[in-house]
Amino acid sequence: MSQYQLETTCVQGAYEPKKGDPRVMPIVQSTTFKYETSDQMGRLFDLEEEGYFYTRLQNPTCDLVAEKINRLEGGVGAMLTSSGQAATYYAIFNICEAGGHIICSTSVYGGTFNLFDVTMRKMGIECTFIDPDASEEEIEKAFQPNTKAVFGESIANPALVVLDIEKFAKLAHKHGVPLIIDNTFATPINCRPFEWGADIVTHSTTKYMDGHAMALGGCIVDSGNFDWDAHADKFPGLTSPDPSYHGIVYTKSFGKKAYITKATVQLMRDLGSMQSPQNAFLLNVGLETLHLRMPRHCENALKVARFLQTREEVAWVSYPGLEGDRYYDVAQKYMPNGTCGVLCFGLKGGRDVSIRFMDHLKLAAIVTHVADARTCVLHPASHTHRQMTDEQLLEAGVKPDLIRFSVGIENADDIIADIRQALES
Numbered sequence: 001m002s003q004y005q006l007e008t009t010c011v012q013g014a015y016e017p018k019k020g021d022p023r024v025m026p027i028v029q030s031t032t033f034k035y036e037t038s039d040q041m042g043r044l045f046d047l048e049e050e051g052y053f054y055t056r057l058q059n060p061t062c063d064l065v066a067e068k069i070n071r072l073e074g075g076v077g078a079m080l081t082s083s084g085q086a087a088t089y090y091a092i093f094n095i096c097e098a099g100g101h102i103i104c105s106t107s108v109y110g111g112t113f114n115l116f117d118v119t120m121r122k123m124g125i126e127c128t129f130i131d132p133d134a135s136e137e138e139i140e141k142a143f144q145p146n147t148k149a150v151f152g153e154s155i156a157n158p159a160l161v162v163l164d165i166e167k168f169a170k171l172a173h174k175h176g177v178p179l180i181i182d183n184t185f186a187t188p189i190n191c192r193p194f195e196w197g198a199d200i201v202t203h204s205t206t207k208y209m210d211g212h213a214m215a216l217g218g219c220i221v222d223s224g225n226f227d228w229d230a231h232a233d234k235f236p237g238l239t240s241p242d243p244s245y246h247g248i249v250y251t252k253s254f255g256k257k258a259y260i261t262k263a264t265v266q267l268m269r270d271l272g273s274m275q276s277p278q279n280a281f282l283l284n285v286g287l288e289t290l291h292l293r294m295p296r297h298c299e300n301a302l303k304v305a306r307f308l309q310t311r312e313e314v315a316w317v318s319y320p321g322l323e324g325d326r327y328y329d330v331a332q333k334y335m336p337n338g339t340c341g342v343l344c345f346g347l348k349g350g351r352d353v354s355i356r357f358m359d360h361l362k363l364a365a366i367v368t369h370v371a372d373a374r375t376c377v378l379h380p381a382s383h384t385h386r387q388m389t390d391e392q393l394l395e396a397g398v399k400p401d402l403i404r405f406s407v408g409i410e411n412a413d414d415i416i417a418d419i420r421q422a423l424e425s
């Protein structure tokens with residue numbers, strides 16, 4: 001495996017064409033793959049040999065793009081999924097089934113909150129939500145004998161809480177479970193959770209990795225560092241025979257790749273949320289410029305945040321890259337080169353003023369999306385969290401006046417001019 005820097009990996013990682021091969025990573029737009037003898041194919045079904053047979057399990061294009069993300073994160077293996085939601089679900093379900101329990105930061109993406117708080121409870125998986133800034137003693141109280149994993153976001157969407165990854169890794173490991181980090185907002189360009197003790201990383205590739213709002217997708221990356229056998233009783237799915245593969249034991253057969261192999265050959269086979277090769281191809285085009293876009297997002301967001309701070313109309317600004325922000329110091333530790341392009345702010349006058357301001361924006365578009373090359377904006381209280389009362393919003397950490405502003409890679413002066421004219425209208 002070539003040890004390229006992040007920038008080179010973004011552009012050329014994983015796909016190494018030989019003589020006469022296409023220069024561009026090709027889309028293998030085929031659901032199925034041909035073999036010469038019946039026995040050849042049989043060995044694939046028994047996992048005795050590696051190879052492609054059906055795109056629901058694996059596809060060459062998807063595998064190359066997964067491998068590029070794997071190298072960016074510094075893992076041992078990765079799997080693409082059809083969405084970020086599927087990645088979150090599979091990351092948990094791979095090691096936690098009915099009767100199990102997980103611990104999750106309260107500051108996570110709304111979709112993740114619903115998945116853990118409503119849907120996975122119906123499957124018999126309980127979740128305790130904890131304040132990410134609580135003391136270690138406080139967080140430890142959430143662990144139960146049936147706890148299987150701890151989950152958090154490196155930078156939370158939309159609360160912009162930066163997680164103290166080392167603190168959470170230490171606590172998770174003390175209780176014999178892995179730490180799973182959703183690294184969507186920071187991306188491996190700005191933060192590499194494995195270097196701080198995280199065991200599994202998930203992504204919504206729909207956001208910065210794609211970067212152009214073209215293709216929904218997700219990814220799970222395995223660090224290979226968690227010792228499942230040391231906690232074999234907690235993780236029987238990985239450490240005892242799988243009857244659906246003639247009794248294979250993942251940790252025995254696949255060693256450090258046990259977790260990601262099981263996710264691919266068992267969960268993807270049975271539940272099927274594969275990313276399409278076409279979407280993986282588009283994602284790869286996005287990845288080729290991720291290292292150029294992230295610094296620009298951060299640079300522009302910092303300029304916008306500083307501008308907002310100077311304005312009378314603005315009640316508060318939250319951006320972890322801004323000196324004086326509550327999460328500035330922790331961001332400096334885990335992502336010293338930059339955080340993300342998303343910032344939040346509120347206007348004096350509250351909710352109604354915030355809504356009127358958004359209606360006056362011209363360059364920044366109102367869309368249900370974030371982390372795009374184009375500047376976009378959303379008012380969670382009126383959109384994603386619309387069903388909640390003001391009281392419920394505050395409990396969920398979403399102030400009624402909160403504007404989520406996703407700064408793009410346009411010229412910062414134009415973005416600021418747009419905000420200025422909307423504030424003055």
Ligand SMILES: *Cc1c(COP(=O)(O)O)cnc(C)c1O
Nearest residue numbers: 083084085109157184204206217
């Ligand atoms: C969007 C998002 C998700 C869900 O991803 P989809 O691709 O929309 O399914 C998960 N986590 C974070 C942090 C997100 O921003």
